[in-house]
Amino acid sequence: MLQSAKRIVLASRPYGVPTKENFREETLELAGLAEGEVLVESLYVSVDPYMRGRMNDTKSYVPPYAIDDAIAGGVIARVIESRAQALTAGDIVLAGYGWQTHAIVKATHVQKIEQGNVPLSAFLGAVGMTGLTAYFGLLSLGKPKAGETVVVSGAAGAVGSIVGQIANIVGARVVGVAGSDAKCQWLREIGFDEAVNYKHANFREQLALATPNGVDVYFDNVGGDVSDAVLRRINHGARIPVCGQIATYNETAPVYQTPIQGLLLINSATMTGFIVSDFRDQFAKGISELSSWVESGQIQYEETIVQGFENTVEAFLMLFQGGNTGKLLVKVKE
């Protein structure tokens, strides 16, 4: 059989904030299956901040996207046809081929999903890479103890909102930083002790009021001025997992004025960059624990689902407008 697929490729490298013109939709015909391969149709595709980094031609977590190549990323897909023993038509899998409606992939390159009572879309979010990022960054690097103060930036984002809820589960005082009063309101509803809007003129004073005992763990999703404010309140022995720096991804010149080394030095503090794949050998444990927290309602999540593959680029651009709450993904097919 021959299957026609649509995919989105990088047409040119963005300079600063990406625009539609940096992308191009293409149609391709998928050839027949080789032994060990499956044909899948995408149900949900993920759009994530880290993708912006891969659009630059510079060293990052992973190699940059090539011009004229597809935007790789997480996908929930259904097997249509299989020439692999481990999978049969109808199976749901997690794949990494990205912004594409159909694909032929090796069965060994996808992971079969055992859905349980967890909504399918959650496997791209709260119990997928997003949740695992929050889980390992907070617990393995941040190491919060009951009664300590945990501050999360980008707190209403996909990772940040889960970080705060896990910190809550371990008994820490959790303060979120977000970019609107509505987001702050939502954070309090899902269990954050305090939430502070960084767009308020007196943000630094509000942050100080919300962290009367200083900051023991700062889970940094954003960098820039928000991080400057939080880092100046860290306690002796503070831990700072650095998960993202979205405030700076679109910067074309360095803007840092924070004396990072000096602040770490006077506080005997530790700052650690990470990517979720650093913890690959512990994923099973993380997925299991996150699933149980989602099922029990201890972890709530919001997701913004954009309908239709043709709106994928638009969905991605939303990430840089601060418009979404929670995990952003695109529904391709029922």
Add this chain to the structure above:
Amino acid sequence: MLQSAKRIVLASRPYGVPTKENFREETLELAGLAEGEVLVESLYVSVDPYMRGRMNDTKSYVPPYAIDDAIAGGVIARVIESRAQALTAGDIVLAGYGWQTHAIVKATHVQKIEQGNVPLSAFLGAVGMTGLTAYFGLLSLGKPKAGETVVVSGAAGAVGSIVGQIANIVGARVVGVAGSDAKCQWLREIGFDEAVNYKHANFREQLALATPNGVDVYFDNVGGDVSDAVLRRINHGARIPVCGQIATYNETAPVYQTPIQGLLLINSATMTGFIVSDFRDQFAKGISELSSWVESGQIQYEETIVQGFENTVEAFLMLFQGGNTGKLLVKVKE
């Protein structure tokens, strides 16, 4: 009995590089001993870069020095008179009262020195706080493995030269960064695999040649441009103990342009500030191991001994002129 003592106090807070005018010598009369106290005479007093930080009226490791108060710091002293059971006249002790010729101290506030075959001055250096700083910063935070590349800045300094030799003992490739060709030459003589002079115009290229496999551990004593160059060469999973930032201590405005969080993020690297007292509960082990390395000649050290208490301030100011090799201390009495 009444003992007259000279001491040096902070007359005014330095702005930028300290000058003689920031200090004042005073004479005071020491009253009699209370139960549990000893009268000591200083043999060696220590002058250290960290003292500059304490001269600012800002939060640091430890409280700032008060105006008109003595400059506290490490001292090797001899007991002259004792009203404490643990000590008798003639005992040698390590104390912390600083730039002062004589002092009355509680016996519980000093540590008796078991000299062995180690020169007395080494207890303010290679087997004292300096050596312990190198030992714990490198081994507990840097965690170098055999075959990895360790870069040390301020490598010809008191801490840096010991860091490099310990890294050598554990089998790492050691590259030192220092400020003169003579210092670099000395570093190669004491076992550094490479040494690079940061004052050369092509410093960054030389650093790249000296670290063909990147940098796994960066022991940072200096900050500023040298650190910028090294941090841009770190490998995945690099560890960066931050021990000092002398390049910036005299800066009156922030100069950082290095995207620290971004570099940690893309390399899953860890940067940790520390002060030797964080490891206080393991000092005995560190002193014992350092002593044996000094006795066996595996750790060599240089020291610059300035003669005479009246030259203490001048000795301190030498730290900011890059003139000394190794630990700088003042000999007060034979």
